[in-house]
Amino acid sequence: MYKIIKKRQLNPTVTMMDIYAPMVAAKAEPGQFIILRVDEEGERIPLTVAGYDREAGTVKIIFQIVGATTNSLNQKAEGEYIQDFAGPLGMATKVAGLKKVCIVGGGVGCAIALPVAQRLHDMGCEVHSIIGFRSKDLVILEEKFAAASEKLAVMTDDGSHGRQGVVTAPLKELIESGEKYDEVITIGPLIMMKFVVETTRPHGIPTTVSMNPIMIDGTGMCGGCRLTVGGQTKFACVDGPDFNGFEVDFDEAMSRGAMYRDFERHAYEESCNLFSKGVN
Numbered sequence: 001m002y003k004i005i006k007k008r009q010l011n012p013t014v015t016m017m018d019i020y021a022p023m024v025a026a027k028a029e030p031g032q033f034i035i036l037r038v039d040e041e042g043e044r045i046p047l048t049v050a051g052y053d054r055e056a057g058t059v060k061i062i063f064q065i066v067g068a069t070t071n072s073l074n075q076k077a078e079g080e081y082i083q084d085f086a087g088p089l090g091m092a093t094k095v096a097g098l099k100k101v102c103i104v105g106g107g108v109g110c111a112i113a114l115p116v117a118q119r120l121h122d123m124g125c126e127v128h129s130i131i132g133f134r135s136k137d138l139v140i141l142e143e144k145f146a147a148a149s150e151k152l153a154v155m156t157d158d159g160s161h162g163r164q165g166v167v168t169a170p171l172k173e174l175i176e177s178g179e180k181y182d183e184v185i186t187i188g189p190l191i192m193m194k195f196v197v198e199t200t201r202p203h204g205i206p207t208t209v210s211m212n213p214i215m216i217d218g219t220g221m222c223g224g225c226r227l228t229v230g231g232q233t234k235f236a237c238v239d240g241p242d243f244n245g246f247e248v249d250f251d252e253a254m255s256r257g258a259m260y261r262d263f264e265r266h267a268y269e270e271s272c273n274l275f276s277k278g279v280n
Contacts, residue, residue, distance in 0.1 A: 001081040001082070001083065002019050002082050002084070002085040003020040003079070003080075004017050004076055004077070005017075005020050005058055005078070006058075006078060010140040011137060013065050014108055014111075015062070015073075015074050016050070017061050017062075018056075019058060020058055021059050021087075022057030024059050024087045025052045025053060025056075026054055026057075028059055028087065028088040029049075029088065029093075030092060030116045031049075031112075031116060031210065031241065032048070032092050033087060033088070033090050033212075034061070034086060034088060034089065035089060037084040038076070038083060039083050042072065042083065043068075044216060045070070046237070047061045047062075048112040048241075049061070050111045050112065050114065051114070090236075090240060091238075091240060091242060093116050093119075093242055094242070095123065098123075099125055100128075101125055101126070101127055101182060101183050101184070101185060102128045102171065102183075103117045103120075103130070104130045104131075104171060105186070106133075106192040107138070109187040109189065109192075110131050110141050110145070110188070111141065112210055112212075113186075113187040114141050114145060117145060117148040118144075118148045120148075121149070127150060128181075129148070130152075130155065130170050131153075131155070132155040132156070132188070133154075133155070133156050133157070133161075134156065134157045135158050135160045136156060136161035137160075153170040166192075167188075167192060167196065168195050168196060171196065171199050172199055175199070175203055182206070183206045183207070183208060184196065184200050186210070186245065187209070190250055190253055190254045191250075193210075194254075196245070197245035197248075197250075207244070207245040208243070209242070210240075210242055211227055211242075211243055211253065212241055219237065219238065227243070227248065227249070228249035228252050229247045229249070
């Protein structure tokens with residue numbers, strides 16, 4: 001059992017928790033993920049490591065409430081426990097040798113992008129960050145990105161905070177103004193990452209994308225997280241989650257990602273009904 005040390009609501013649909021898991025905290029690196037179960041009857045879900053404190057033995061997770069399991073997890077309070085917390089899994093983001101990087105995060109993907117930006121900043125790398133959200137109410141981690149970035153652009157779809165527009169607009173402006181990036185690292189919705197890649201491709205800027213498809217076992221056995229990368233089948237849980245964005249078949253990934261959307265929504269609505277009736 002793993003204790004919830006801290007819980008904080010970042011916005012109406014996104015929650016941050018610090019979980020006491022000293023063995024995971026000792027080995028975790030930016031870009032890796034864990035797989036958890038809320039209770040003995042729960043399903044296994046992957047969540048990217050959003051931070052860690054090796055001395056305190058805690059691992060930070062940030063999740064969006066989109067299905068039954070994340071809804072169940074969100075019902076847990078500080079001091080309570082979750083059943084399983086396995087990791088770290090996957091390959092850490094490669095940052096060695098990078099001197100100037102642009103980080104592009106979208107929505108809850110910013111929780112994954114932040115520790116990468118912080119690691120690069122701590123290495124002395126010049127970090128430019130672009131983060132995008134639908135509206136002001138959904139903005140998360142802005143101050144932390146500002147602290148880890150020499151330049152920061154905040155975008156919202158409706159213009160209620162920062163600039164109105166999509167994340168590719170400032171990215172294009174920065175590139176066309178003469179900024180020379182060793183790499184662009186983007187983490188967020190598939191459609192966003194696809195268009196970030198199409199923005200950097202004409203300039204030949206290496207672009208890393210973080211792929212987070214359906215995962216079950218986290219060891220490559222189930223095949224649920226398979227992707228086509230460079231014409232070959234890859235598994236996000238063991239070969240990734242980071243891949244060369246120029247080689248990812250985004251259309252296939254988006255099609256596969258939509259397969260369970262109706263099921264997830266139905267399960268989420270059922271769990272909400274159960275909690276509203278006081279059933280645990």
